[in-house]
Amino acid sequence: MNNTFKEIKNIKRDEPDSCCSSHNEHVHSDSDSHDHEHDHSHGEGSYFQMFFPAVISFCLLLIAIVFDNYFPQTWFSGWIRIGWYIAAYFPVGFPVVKEAFESIRKGDVFSEFLLMGIATIGAFAIGQFPEGVAVMLFYGIGEIVQSLAVKRAKSNIKLLLDQRPDSATVLEGETTISKKASEINIGAIIQLKPGEKLALDGKLISESATFNTAALTGESKPDTKKKNESVLAGMINLNTVAVVEVTTAYTDSKLSKILEMVQEATAKKAPTELFIRKFAKIYTPFVVFLAIAICLLPFVFLDNYVFKDWLYRALVFLVISCPCALVISIPLGYFGGIGAASKNGILVKGSNFLDIMASIQVVVMDKTGTLTKGVFKVQKVVALGVSEEDLIQYTAALESKSTHPVGTAIVEYAKGSDKNLKITDVEEIAGHGLKGKVEGNEILAGNVKLMQQFGISYDPEIDNTPFTIIVVAINKVYSGYFLIADEIKEDAKTAIQSLHKINVKTVILSGDKQAVVDAVAKELNIDLAYGDLLPENKAEQVEALKLQNQKVAFVGDGVNDAPVIALADAGIAMGGLGSDATIETADIVIQNDQPYKIYTAINIGKKTKQIVYQNIGLAFAVKAIVLTLGAGGLATMWEAVFADVGVALLAILNAVRIQRMKF
Incomplete structure (x- = not known):
């Protein structure tokens, strides 16, 4: 007893x-x-x-x-x-x-x-x-x-949540020793065999390695990491022996922090x-x-x-x-x-948020990574005044300095024709794109707002295209664009239908252009859609909804979404470990990236x-x-x-x- x-x-x-x-x-x-x-x-x-x-x-x-x-x-x-x-x-x-x-x-x-x-x-x-x-x-x-x-x-x-292995193989000179993960210090070198799960956050020392991140982000697509890139506890090594330098103590790993947050939820x-x-x-x-x-x-x-x-x-x-x-x-x-x-893949940080979810009237969503997969592919390249090869190489060189999924798509598209180009003075302009020099040429790559900011004329038909467009200017001359398509998640339509059945209004807020946002909203039957928004514009829209005495949930996945998540009555993070700031700020974390889980959380x-x-x-x-x-x-x-x-x-x-x- x-x-x-x-x-x-x-x-x-x-x-x-x-x-x-x-x-x-x-x-x-x-x-x-x-x-x-x-x-x-x-x-x-x-x-x-x-x-x-x-x-x-x-x-x-x-x-x-x-x-x-x-x-x-x-x-x-x-x-x-x-x-x-x-x-x-x-x-x-x-x-x-x-x-x-x-x-x-x-x-x-x-x-x-x-x-x-x-x-x-x-x-x-x-x-x-x-x-x-x-x-x-x-x-x-x-x-x-x-x-x-x-x-x-x-x-x-x-x-x-308890995805953390209890032990890891530590390299000490030419020998390997199995140690408890909790006893491994920062700076230690650990060896990860194919099929093994990483026990601590670290930095990849091997030239490259491919990981299954589904346990963390819900994303089934394998993620290939390059040398010096971050790898997280819970990732599973897929194809080759990998060597990782530990950068975070066992108790401070991102996975451990989420586990701790949920265990403290009853407070x-x-x-x-x-x-x-x-x-x-x-x-x-x-x-x-x-x-x-x-x-x-x-x-x-x-x-x-x-x-x-x-x-x-x-x-x-x-x-x-x-x-x-x-x-x-x-x-x-x-x-x-x-x-x-938790059984349904939703981490709720406190019982007070269950009460809030029960009274939600409006669900506001980011588009990329929330309703769409965030896996972009270049569908078309249009070059003006330069060769298509130069446009691809210059843009890919600049985008290699960005972590945005759209930039990654261009870099992936350019593989096989990439050269060692000199890249300098790279500057990221929030909500607009990138500016930098490639082989001495000034390159601007981003949305139409970037072109407008620098007074560069572009083809007006781009504004009406229902796809993501990266417009490129070389030496302040419009030089073409990349047409990039994202895919809507399989359960997104069911999620919106389910929310409408319980009289919850749905809204999209996105930094993407209005034509793209409208196309997604029309396909999913979303009530309101706002595009061309900067992070501060998203916050203004959520604030306006709250002023109408409506209980608002905001769902996002990127670091830019953290302020809006904090502002909403219920902040929901998609993507598990997509962004530290977003996970820390969110009241609810959806582990498997499925929009339908928004409805599930409200229903629970x-x-x-x-x-x-x-x-x-x-x-x-x-x-x-x-x-x-x-x-x-x-x-x-x-x-x-x-x-x-x-x-x-x-x-x-x-x-x-x-x-x-x-x-």
Whole structure:
């Protein structure tokens, strides 16, 4: 039973307002050391250890009830009978009473443990031994059920995120040594064989290597890295032995940071959850004093006052009033929502964001990398005043200094005809393109806004072309363009249709030209489309939507999207590890790049909120009825068990439903 209570501490450790705050700070190191083992497997030994105290208690209680009511034994009386019931109480009652004392020592007097302790010990004091044991037994079973639900949710998160290998092969001179990844220092050289997964972030020392990055970005296309380029923990080496220099400690890798963010998600509470905890903090001492009044006040008004009877009513009232169903099931409902999202490849950084997603009215999306694959290919080259070969070589040389996917497409297109050209004075003009010198010639390569900025005339037909165009000027003379096409993601249309079904408005904000954005919007049936936008223009559009009192989610993947993501009510990052700034800023991260997951995240938020409200309604309704009956002496301790533990169990089972739902 002790392990059960330690498991529950782990979900509540960041909840200072809880009436169960004894869980919050009292987290032993041994519970943390067992987390990894518990989260990855639920072996028979673990289950046996959790249920063993409850089984012992149940068996002893059952035998005692049989001796009391069905097969009376002459020896089963007096101190032997009392001792038997104490023995039945101890396995499930001792951990609770111990927690009650610890919570009092830490300043939290009115905890659920104190209520249960007073009620059950009081039942023993007035000779109601079976009821005293039964209340604590069912309470303990409720805690076990909660523990299992927490483990399941944590397991969903771990299965998605724990992509880090535990060890790596380190090169030391001519020898190789296998070391734990957590013990490898920055600057160490590690060797990665084909099929192995990289354990730490680093810099590629080999001339080139191809990696599968699907576990990180959801992008199935292999990614070839060149010498001195960054490689990330979780990437899988595909074709040749690679040598990598470690640049980041194990705990500081990008993958580790995301894992840490999700594990800390329960610290960010939803408003409903915060309200319930504040309510419980006031409600619990109130019902304790009310129970004292129920016990003592009738002495003043009644001639036939019997202390034992009214004490029993007060104890029944205490058991009923315990806020377990609320303070257990509601955080568990949100935690289950986070676990369900993780199971679907969505990382939610806090339960408050589940509440926000449930009320989203407008989804604003970047185009490239969000709705489209971001894998560009040159479809056509038009050269004017220069040879096509020179246009390709000069532009590719300049674009080799950019990391933009469009520039990469031109560089890839130029392969086979590239020369060692002298490149100098390269300058990136945000939202426009590149400026630089190639073999002494000034080259401008970018969108039409770049040409307009430098006063260069170009073919006006370009403005009406529904494709991405890179316009090139050599020595301030319009010299042609590259027509580049991107492909819309397979599930983008389904995603937009699904959002429209739940009355969510869709908007595209893109730096690409208006004709391209309009073509994508028309194909996907998106409500509004704005092109030719700089990063600050995107922020202005989102701000304008928020001023209309609409809940806005923004979905993006690039570093330029980070400010807009921060501005939106819910910021969603596409592409897993696409950009550090975007991932750090986003409230929700979609691991597999699928736009449909936007709808899934909203749906999970709505289902989570629905389950939480169901639990609140159930708990308050049943407690109000049975509290009234208990105060009037019409409810026994058995009804109290149902009103408290029974309702808590029903609420917990309702809360874990979300983890089994298909979205």
